[in-house]
Amino acid sequence: MQILLKIFGGMTVLCVTAGSFAAENWSMPRTPDGTPDLQGIWSNASQTPLERPREFGTTGFLTLEQKEAQEAEWRQRGIDRSQPSDPNRDAPEEGEDVGGYNYFWTDRGDNVIEINGEYRTSIVVDPPNGQIPFAEGWRGKDFRSQLRAMPGVNEYDGPELRPLGERCLLSFGSSSGPPMMPVMYNNNYQIVQTPDHIMILVEMAHDARIIRMNAQHAVAYSKWMGDSIGRWEGDTLVVETIDMHPYQSFSGYTEDVKITEYFDLINADKIRYRFTIDDRAVYSREWSGEVAMNRRPAEDRIYEYACHEGNYAFPGILGGARRLEQQEAVPN
Numbered sequence: 001m002q003i004l005l006k007i008f009g010g011m012t013v014l015c016v017t018a019g020s021f022a023a024e025n026w027s028m029p030r031t032p033d034g035t036p037d038l039q040g041i042w043s044n045a046s047q048t049p050l051e052r053p054r055e056f057g058t059t060g061f062l063t064l065e066q067k068e069a070q071e072a073e074w075r076q077r078g079i080d081r082s083q084p085s086d087p088n089r090d091a092p093e094e095g096e097d098v099g100g101y102n103y104f105w106t107d108r109g110d111n112v113i114e115i116n117g118e119y120r121t122s123i124v125v126d127p128p129n130g131q132i133p134f135a136e137g138w139r140g141k142d143f144r145s146q147l148r149a150m151p152g153v154n155e156y157d158g159p160e161l162r163p164l165g166e167r168c169l170l171s172f173g174s175s176s177g178p179p180m181m182p183v184m185y186n187n188n189y190q191i192v193q194t195p196d197h198i199m200i201l202v203e204m205a206h207d208a209r210i211i212r213m214n215a216q217h218a219v220a221y222s223k224w225m226g227d228s229i230g231r232w233e234g235d236t237l238v239v240e241t242i243d244m245h246p247y248q249s250f251s252g253y254t255e256d257v258k259i260t261e262y263f264d265l266i267n268a269d270k271i272r273y274r275f276t277i278d279d280r281a282v283y284s285r286e287w288s289g290e291v292a293m294n295r296r297p298a299e300d301r302i303y304e305y306a307c308h309e310g311n312y313a314f315p316g317i318l319g320g321a322r323r324l325e326q327q328e329a330v331p332n
Contacts, residue, residue, distance in 0.1 A: 007061050026267055031195075040190070044182045051132060062112060071111060103252075124288070124320065134282065135284040173250075178275060180200075186203040188296065196212075213230045213231065214230075237263040239262075240259075240261075252282045271292070274290045275290075
């Protein structure tokens with residue numbers, strides 16, 4: 001037994017040493033113009049929460065044991081929710097959330113965000129408490145909220161009052177970005193570079209963001225995902241985005257938000273993606289987050305995400321609201 005332990009221990013040291021040697025000898029891939037080559041398909045899937053659970057306080061990282069326990073819990077939750085529905089279950093109560101129709105289609109990943117060997121307790125890394133620093137009275141500053149707050153307006157009065165994801169115009173949950181955040185599924189991105197432009201193709205809902213390199217903001221009209229310009233600071237790609245479309249909002253920000261993103265290729269298969277959000281109408285200060293973007297296998301492809309809710313479901317969504325209004329108008 002002692003011999004086996006010695007052999008195993010020797011193999012462990014050898015593997016660690018080989019891994020360290022490979023990391024030390026990794027060299028930054030570069031495009032013909034000398035900039036870091038970020039091209040490929042990447043995934044930011046993770047269940048690490050945006051804001052840090054309160055019990056962690058200012059602790060930004062999990063221990064290895066905590067990380068493994070958390071991932072095991074997420075895996076088990078996926079197994080439990082993937083079980084067949086009971087055909088003999090009772091009908092849901094009126095107003096009850098019946099959940100998704102098929103958990104199979106979700107693809108949130110079961111991994112904690114890991115960057116440089118550190119396991120994150122939240123995406124938000126600044127402020128130190130891992131919480132978004134909302135300003136007093138921040139709610140309702142975004143454009144759609146202002147429309148819904150108008151006298152006599154109901155949130156189902158027209159498609160313009162519904163979320164962009166529901167309308168199939170952008171992804172839900174800021175997957176399209178900026179910032180580019182992990183969501184329930186379709187967390188893949190393809191990056192294509194030229195010296196003058198960088199394109200990020202977002203799987204959800206097949207959005208393409210064009211970043212103009214070494215340019216000035218040219219705000220002629222508001223665009224989905226804003227006006228993005230980029231520059232290289234050493235080996236870090238820095239992207240600054242302003243002029244977000246008024247209907248687009250993440251965590252309450254307004255069209256006056258400024259978002260700065262940082263892309264660092266830290267090894268052959270991982271981009272450290274950082275972002276800073278500044279909108280003093282909504283937040284008391286700038287706040288920042290970090291996400292790991294992991295390389296997908298070379299043979300992977302991004303297929304078209306065909307969103308149909310905005311094409312086919314709106315007659316039912318709005319028609320259902322009209323039906324409820326008719327029922328409420330009939331006296332008991």
